[in-house]
Amino acid sequence: MTVVDRDxxxxxxxxxxxxxxxxxxxxxxxxxxxxxxxxxxxxxxTVVFVIGLGALFTAARAAHWPPRDPGxxxxxxxxxxxxxxAFLAQLATGVLGVLLVTGEYSTGMIRATFTAVxxxxxxxxxxxxxxxxxxxxxxxxxxxxxxxxxxxxxxxKHIQTDFSAxxxxxxxxxxxxxxxxxxxxxxxxxxxxxxxxGAIAVLVALLLIIEILVHLLPSPWPDRIAPxxxxxxxxxxxxxxxxxxxxxPWTGFGVLMLYVATSLIxxxxxLHRRDV
Amino acid sequence: xxxxxxxTKRYGSKVAVxxxxxxxxxGVVTGFLGPNGAGKSTTMRxxxxxxxxxxxxxxxNGRQYSALGAPLxxxxxxxxxxxxxxxxxxxxxxxxxxxxxxxSTSRVDELLEFVGLTDVANKRVGAFSLGMGQRLGVxxxxxxxxxVLLLDEPANGLDPEGMRWIRxxxxxxxxxxxxxxxxxxVMSEMQQIAEHLVVIGRGQLxxxxxxxxxxxxxxxxxxRVRSPQLAELVARLRxxxxxVDEERNAVEVSGLTVEAIGELAARHxxxxxxxxxxxxxxxxxxxxxxxxxxxxxxxxxxx
Numbered sequence: 001m002t003v004v005d006r007d008x009x010x011x012x013x014x015x016x017x018x019x020x021x022x023x024x025x026x027x028x029x030x031x032x033x034x035x036x037x038x039x040x041x042x043x044x045x046t047v048v049f050v051i052g053l054g055a056l057f058t059a060a061r062a063a064h065w066p067p068r069d070p071g072x073x074x075x076x077x078x079x080x081x082x083x084x085x086a087f088l089a090q091l092a093t094g095v096l097g098v099l100l101v102t103g104e105y106s107t108g109m110i111r112a113t114f115t116a117v118x119x120x121x122x123x124x125x126x127x128x129x130x131x132x133x134x135x136x137x138x139x140x141x142x143x144x145x146x147x148x149x150x151x152x153x154x155x156x157k158h159i160q161t162d163f164s165a166x167x168x169x170x171x172x173x174x175x176x177x178x179x180x181x182x183x184x185x186x187x188x189x190x191x192x193x194x195x196x197x198g199a200i201a202v203l204v205a206l207l208l209i210i211e212i213l214v215h216l217l218p219s220p221w222p223d224r225i226a227p228x229x230x231x232x233x234x235x236x237x238x239x240x241x242x243x244x245x246x247x248x249p250w251t252g253f254g255v256l257m258l259y260v261a262t263s264l265i266x267x268x269x270x271l272h273r274r275d276v
Numbered sequence: 277x278x279x280x281x282x283x284t285k286r287y288g289s290k291v292a293v294x295x296x297x298x299x300x301x302x303g304v305v306t307g308f309l310g311p312n313g314a315g316k317s318t319t320m321r322x323x324x325x326x327x328x329x330x331x332x333x334x335x336x337n338g339r340q341y342s343a344l345g346a347p348l349x350x351x352x353x354x355x356x357x358x359x360x361x362x363x364x365x366x367x368x369x370x371x372x373x374x375x376x377x378x379x380s381t382s383r384v385d386e387l388l389e390f391v392g393l394t395d396v397a398n399k400r401v402g403a404f405s406l407g408m409g410q411r412l413g414v415x416x417x418x419x420x421x422x423x424v425l426l427l428d429e430p431a432n433g434l435d436p437e438g439m440r441w442i443r444x445x446x447x448x449x450x451x452x453x454x455x456x457x458x459x460x461x462v463m464s465e466m467q468q469i470a471e472h473l474v475v476i477g478r479g480q481l482x483x484x485x486x487x488x489x490x491x492x493x494x495x496x497x498x499x500r501v502r503s504p505q506l507a508e509l510v511a512r513l514r515x516x517x518x519x520v521d522e523e524r525n526a527v528e529v530s531g532l533t534v535e536a537i538g539e540l541a542a543r544h545x546x547x548x549x550x551x552x553x554x555x556x557x558x559x560x561x562x563x564x565x566x567x568x569x570x571x572x573x574x575x576x577x578x579x
Contacts (some may be wrong), residue, residue, distance in 0.1 A: 018420075019346030020376060028375035035368035082338065103361060111326060112359040112369075112416065116376045118325045119343040208462075275327040 007239045016262045021240060025117055025173040029126040030159045033134060035101070043135070044097040046089045046179065047142045053085030054146035058153040067167040077241040081167050082150020083143060083175040086181060086238070090231070094203045097186025102196040110276055120271050128135035128187055128264065135183050139176040147172045154219070167240045170249060174237030177253065181234055206259075207231045222243070226254070277302055277457055278323060278424060282332035285318055285479075292318040300457045302423070305485070307470030308459035309562060315479035316459045317356050319427050324353055336424055348377045349548030352417030355458075356428035358409060359416075366393050366412050369401060374419055387415040405552035406433025414445070424455040431465055449570050463562050475562070477561045482567075490562075499534050502526040502550035508547050514519070516540065528554060 033039055056079050066073050104110040117123050147168075150162040163169050185206070187200040211229050215222045223245045226232050236242065236252025247255065278300040285293040310316050321327040323334045325341035333340065336351055360369055363375050370384040388397045392410040396404070401412060410433055417425060418520050426448070431439050446469055450456045457474075466473070466487075466540040475483040483490050487539045496533050502525060503509050510527060518531040529537060534553050541548050557566050 017468050018377065021378075024378050028372055031368070031375050032372045035365070036363045038363055101508065103363070107361045108355075109361040109364075110356045110359075111355055111357065114326055115324050115353050115359075116348055116373045118344065118347055130417075141441075144369055266549060271327075276321075 011113075012066065016189050017179060020117060020119065020122075022122055025122045026126045026129065028117075029123070029130040030134075032127075033130050036103070038099065038103070039096065042092055042099065043138055045093040046096070046135075049089035049092055050083070050085040050139070050142050050175075051146045051149065054082045054150045055153060057084040057221065058082050058150035058202055060157070061155050062096065062154050065159060070192055075241055076159065077239065078151065078154050078159055079147065079165075079171045079240045080238060081154075082147045083171065085146060086143075086175050086179055090179055090207060091204070093139075093179045093183035094202055094207065096135075096187035097131060097183040097188075098190040098196060098199040098203060099186075099188025100127060101187055102194060102199055105194045106196060114276050119269055124264075124268055124271055125192060128184060131183060132180055132186055135180045138177050140173060143172050143176045143179075144176075151244075160237075167249075171240055172240040174249065174253065178234045178256070179236055181253070181260055182231075185263060186258065188263035188267045191271055227254055230256050233259075277337055278457055279338075280319070280332070281321070281335075283319065283322060283329055283334055284313075284331045285322055285327060286330045291479050293322065293329075294477075295509055296476065296479070296481055297332075298474050298484055300455055300471075300474070302455040303450060303453050304471045305446050305458060305469055306454045306472045306474060307466040308457055308474050308476075309461075309466055310459075310461070310476040310482075312461060314476045316476065317428055317474070319405050320459065320477075321352070323426060324351070324355075346377055348373065348379070348406065348420030348422065350394065350420075350422050351424045351426065352420065352422040353425075354410070354413040354417045354427040354430055354468075356432065360401045360409065360412065363400055364544065365400055366386045366404070367397040369412065370416060373416055377420055378456060379419055383419065387418055391415045407435060407438050409516055410434055414442070422454070425449060427456075427458040427459065429460055429528065430458060431460060433460065475485070494501070498554040499529045499532065499537055500526055500550060500552040500554050501537060501548065502539070503546055503548050505546045509541060509543070512540060512544055512546070513537070524549065 006123040022054060058078075061076070061081055067076075085213060104113060114120060151162065154160040161168055163172075184201070186203055189202050190196075193202065207230065211231060212228060214225050214229065217225070225247050227236075227247050233247055233252040234256030236247045237249045239249070246252065278298075280296050280298045282392065283293055283296040284291070285549075296315075296319065307554070308316055308319070318327065322329050323336065323341065331421075336344065341351070361560060364372070367384060367388060370387065371381060374381070374384050385394075385397070388394050391414050393408065393411055393415065396408065401409065404412065410430060414427075414430065419426065425446075428443050430446075434442060443465075446456050446458060450471075460469070469489055473483060473485060473487050473491065474481070501509065506525070506527065510520050513527075513529055513532070516532060518529050521528040534551055538548070538551055546552070
């Protein structure tokens, strides 16, 4: 191999154009995001869950229509049924968010990351922005496809709806927003806990387990607490026929975003203070 | 130039780096030597701002790492612990880092070729051998053409050819006027690479001097002696209070100079066949100088 016969380490004049800028950190985060195969696989899984399960739920509903219980027919929400895949897909986006951070800690990449960019908050902010932008770009069309396909599958029984019905547009975009928010919760948990398994465990606890436990409480506590849990609050945004206790759509989503913002701020404070 | 002033890092009650004051000058390769657990890697992490010091400061070209506007263009670092994402290709790994400073992809390809990884540039680094990982780390360190290089155990996992390569590279970088600070626990390697030494044990500075001076300071000079009247000579030497290590048909004497041994032999009419000063190796000097801290660690672990 040639050793030192080539002048690779040529002196370049250090100019103002040679240093760190937030735009460059943002660009680096995009290169970082897209250059891992696992990122795209997890995103693809999310898409398959939303569209595939939505189709499955609506097809099964249409096959067994009308239901024996007339109350059930009255409360049927075709929009929500077609977006039902998001219940499982939220775990995929959450895990994606976690992995974007903990994958760096488990491999040691984080040391290279913070050596290149010692401004840790810039890295955190850029990663949040890139994740939010990319997942929104993927998930908005995904939710539209799931909705359109679901309504098509419901149409033989004439129980479908369309974008002109009140709340439908909000719900379809809302499901995408909800999935992105859960992913951001995963990002925050990744920064806070720095371990994949721990962060995923806490995520599942926040989304599913606490809700189950709350519903074991004696009445009236479940109805008072459950609407404010992150998942239930956020799901208000893509619900058209809410329970009496469900928060208003944007109020509910605001509560979820409060969880996200709080955990991101806590993560930023800790990241600034802790050793890598 | 790297300046450490009173640099201290405590983890709970354990002191990893203890009041370290050192200046690493440009233009020479400075070796950073110490037994395992002496605080070498922690010191590197403190310099790079990855860990926060308990007290004291670490400055590079007069500024703290976190205050550098273009860190990759001032400092190149190769850490001992792997700092790569296994799922990314070698080329993409460098592109992520390069993007933070607006460094071009052609520079990335140039460095891949320089470290001999062009053929595997699009392979994921998870499949890389330790030596290939080290080469990629060297490429990452050189991305921004920095004036200061910090390398923690760069020869780890390299084959003899790789070691020669690293050695030539480091001395060339130093000749170009860069600051090169390189740690190693392989003493013989250090003797070949470094001109200047910073030695620590238990986080404390033990020596900060040229390599030759450190070697001389350690065991001091020994003298190799052969004689047909060896038994008699050994008895006389021991009377003088020398330490005598007997070998097959010669002895190594410490505590007397070549001249003094020659005169002693003449006085007692002992014939000498050989009288040679023997330089101590860096390894011996290192073992002797750091033995206290190593022993202390042994006791501490047993307790």
